[in-house]
Amino acid sequence: MPVKSTFFVKSGGKIERVLFDELIYIEALTNYITLHTTGGKLITYLTIKGVMEKLPPEKFVQVHKSYIINTDKITTIDGNTIYLGNHQVVIGQSFRNDVMEKVLKDKFLKR
Secondary structure, eight states, X not given: OOOOOEEEEEETTEEEEEEGGGEEEEEEETTEEEEEETTEEEEESOOHHHHHTTSOTTXXXXXXXXXXXXXXXXXXXXXXXXXETTXXXXXXXXXXXXHHHHHXXXXXXXX
């Protein structure tokens, strides 16, 4: 079975294609979510839980009750803040251990 690389959402009356590789992070806004992509923002009527179920778990991780990030876009982790290029997202206290384990797993080199 081929790996899915895109999904579609309704935003601004249009159906828009979103590529997983271009998705930087997702932000919850009450009953809506904002998809922050390399090409801009899309606002759609979805829940953070609903969209998380559709994303590939090896690439996306929920870091806060209001944020999901693309782990491929992480440039720096500083304390409880994850930097995704020019964007920054706070890691929620209850998510921290899972996030660090999932993000760093076999990639963290230390002495």
